[in-house]
Amino acid sequence: MTFTLRTVAKAVAKAAAITTLATVSSLSIAGEKWDMPMAYTDSNFHTQNAKAFAEAVKIATGGELEIKVHGGGSLFKGGEIKRAVQTGQAQIGERILSAHANESPVFAFDSVPFLATSFEESEKLMTAARPTLEKLLDKHNLVLLYSVPWPPGGFYAKKALDSGADLKGVKFRSYNSATARMAELSGAVPVQVEASELSQALSTGVAESFISSGATGYDRKVWEHLTHWYDVKVWLPRNYVFVNKQAWNGLDENTQNIVKGLALMAEKAGAARSEQLAGWYIEQLSAHGMKVAPAGEKLAADFKQIGDTMTKEWLSQAGADGQAILNAYNK
Numbered sequence: 001m002t003f004t005l006r007t008v009a010k011a012v013a014k015a016a017a018i019t020t021l022a023t024v025s026s027l028s029i030a031g032e033k034w035d036m037p038m039a040y041t042d043s044n045f046h047t048q049n050a051k052a053f054a055e056a057v058k059i060a061t062g063g064e065l066e067i068k069v070h071g072g073g074s075l076f077k078g079g080e081i082k083r084a085v086q087t088g089q090a091q092i093g094e095r096i097l098s099a100h101a102n103e104s105p106v107f108a109f110d111s112v113p114f115l116a117t118s119f120e121e122s123e124k125l126m127t128a129a130r131p132t133l134e135k136l137l138d139k140h141n142l143v144l145l146y147s148v149p150w151p152p153g154g155f156y157a158k159k160a161l162d163s164g165a166d167l168k169g170v171k172f173r174s175y176n177s178a179t180a181r182m183a184e185l186s187g188a189v190p191v192q193v194e195a196s197e198l199s200q201a202l203s204t205g206v207a208e209s210f211i212s213s214g215a216t217g218y219d220r221k222v223w224e225h226l227t228h229w230y231d232v233k234v235w236l237p238r239n240y241v242f243v244n245k246q247a248w249n250g251l252d253e254n255t256q257n258i259v260k261g262l263a264l265m266a267e268k269a270g271a272a273r274s275e276q277l278a279g280w281y282i283e284q285l286s287a288h289g290m291k292v293a294p295a296g297e298k299l300a301a302d303f304k305q306i307g308d309t310m311t312k313e314w315l316s317q318a319g320a321d322g323q324a325i326l327n328a329y330n331k
């Protein structure tokens, strides 16, 4: 074999290709693998959205970052997810934001009754709250990636509700302090139940009423236990996706940028899906025999009054941070 420039060049090119391949494969072998616990069932639209996000991250990073979604509270239960990610037991996770109101009232900005009652308002409120929320999460060793609203919340019951008084003594399932407070102010008896345990709580009579979107009614087939849903549009609570700060800082800048870009897409896609499905979920409740109706005049007025009380309470608890969010929202 004669060594011409051409054969040398070919050999160099071949060697370079082999080295590149080796580097790529060693990178993908050594690629980061993140666990992503989520509280809601696999078929839920938030979980589906996160799976699409995870898939996009894997493709866009050439397998350098792989996120494994664990739905339905299978890796950590809803109430454990934030702590698991803070402490690095999981690298990324999703939780309903307002469930952390006991740690800071800022986490419940989306659960101030009747403050933001449409998808458009919900997005505006999120934009107003984002800087305050990011600062707060940083103190909790977390980096915010994206947040998606549930469809508007209404009241599920097993009888017709004409006024707030009809909830007196009713066992009322709560999922955060705002739903528990709303129950208390209506004279109902709150009991904390995760969405994943809801069907069981309803079938055993632990709970007989609750506030939630059509999504959770559909996911949990609540028509097997309850008969009415009142479309009160009390709020659009948000789930949020967050990363452990050390795990985040361990990514190179290029990967961080890819993840940030895809997170923005996941936020937009998730909100669009939530809005697109909102009406469909309600149709499903009706199709399965539930009576779906707007709140009557007296019921709406009673909820409005409870909402006013809760708004005052939230503002006094959330102080300057709460006021800053409201000011930015009302601008």
Ligand code: PCA
Pocket: 096, 150, 151, 153, 175, 194, 195, 211, 212, 213, 214, 215, 216, 237
């Ligand atoms: N569904 C969740 C929270 C908000 C919602 O619409 C639940 O009921 O747990």
